[in-house]
Amino acid sequence: MAHLFSIALLTALLSSTATAKEYEKHTALMDHGNGHLMDMNGGMVMGQNTDTLPGGCDKIKATKEITVHAGHKYAEKFPGRMWAFDRQEFKFEPCTQLTVHFVNDDHIRHQWMMHGLPKYLYPHGMFHLEVSGPAQISGTLILPPGDQTYLVHCDMAGHMEKGLKAQLKVGKGSGDLPSIPGITANLIEDNYNEAMPTVLLAKTAAPVNVASSEEPLISGTLLTGIVIGLLLTSYLTRKFKGMSVAEIIAYIFQHLTTLCRFLFKQLAFLIKLILPNKISV
Structure with missing residues (x-):
C-alpha cells in the first residue's frame, strides 16, 4: 500500500513539474546609458532612474515595490477584452522611489509602459518595461511631485485596445482616465445588439462603348x-x-x-x- 502511494505521489509531482510554466528572469541587463537597459533575450527597460530626484522633490519620501502581472487570464472578468493587468489602478505618494516587477504570463510580448513623466528626466516622458513571456523583468523610477494620474498600458499593437490598460495615481491624482477596465466606462462601447448596416448596391452604370473611345487606325494628321x-x-x-x-x-x-x-x-x-x-x- 505504501509502495502504491509513493508511486502515485511521484507521478503527481512529475506531472505538475511538466505542466508548470518556466519563467525567465531578466536580471543581467546591459546598461546602454540614459536609463536604457536590455539583454539579448528580449528584455528591455527604458527610463530607469534609481537616484535622480525630479524637480520639486527634495528627498525620496517612500520606497515601494510592486509586482504586476499581465496576461490573457486576467481579462476573463472583463467581457470583450483579450488581455489585462492583474491590477488596473496604483496609488503612491509623490517622490516615491518605485520598483516595478513586471511578470508576463503569456507566450507573447507585453509591456508595462507609463506616460506623462517629465521629459527632462525620462526620455520621451515614459518609463517602460518590456519582455517576451513567460518572463519577469524589473525596473525602478522616482515619481514626480504633485497630484497627477498617469496612463499605464501596453503599447504593442492592439493590446491596450483589448484591455492592457491601467492608471497610476500620484498623491490624490488628477481624476480617472477613460476606458480603464473595471474602473471607468469605455469611450466607445461594444454593441452586439445593433443590426448590421444594410449594404446599398450601386445602380448599374450604362455600358461604355469602348470601340467609340479608341482612336482610328489612320488619323487625319x-x-x-x-x-x-x-x-x-x-x-x-x-x-x-x-x-x-x-x-x-x-x-x-x-x-x-x-x-x-x-x-x-x-x-x-x-x-x-x-x-x-x-x-x-
Whole structure:
C-alpha cells in the first residue's frame, strides 16, 4: 500500500513539474546609458532612474515595490477584452522611489509602459518595461511631485485596445482616465445588439462603348503627312534627275545657306525694332 502511494505521489509531482510554466528572469541587463537597459533575450527597460530626484522633490519620501502581472487570464472578468493587468489602478505618494516587477504570463510580448513623466528626466516622458513571456523583468523610477494620474498600458499593437490598460495615481491624482477596465466606462462601447448596416448596391452604370473611345487606325494628321511626303518625293525625284551625288549635295548646301541668310536678316530686323537705337556722342 505504501509502495502504491509513493508511486502515485511521484507521478503527481512529475506531472505538475511538466505542466508548470518556466519563467525567465531578466536580471543581467546591459546598461546602454540614459536609463536604457536590455539583454539579448528580449528584455528591455527604458527610463530607469534609481537616484535622480525630479524637480520639486527634495528627498525620496517612500520606497515601494510592486509586482504586476499581465496576461490573457486576467481579462476573463472583463467581457470583450483579450488581455489585462492583474491590477488596473496604483496609488503612491509623490517622490516615491518605485520598483516595478513586471511578470508576463503569456507566450507573447507585453509591456508595462507609463506616460506623462517629465521629459527632462525620462526620455520621451515614459518609463517602460518590456519582455517576451513567460518572463519577469524589473525596473525602478522616482515619481514626480504633485497630484497627477498617469496612463499605464501596453503599447504593442492592439493590446491596450483589448484591455492592457491601467492608471497610476500620484498623491490624490488628477481624476480617472477613460476606458480603464473595471474602473471607468469605455469611450466607445461594444454593441452586439445593433443590426448590421444594410449594404446599398450601386445602380448599374450604362455600358461604355469602348470601340467609340479608341482612336482610328489612320488619323487625319497621319494621312496628311503621307500625302505631303509622296508629293515631295515626286518633286525631288524630278528635280535631282540626272544629277550626281556631289551636285545634289552642293544644291542642298546652297539652298540651306540662302535660308540661313534669310533667317539671319529677319532676326536682325527684329532686334532693331526691339532694342533702342544707339546714340552717338
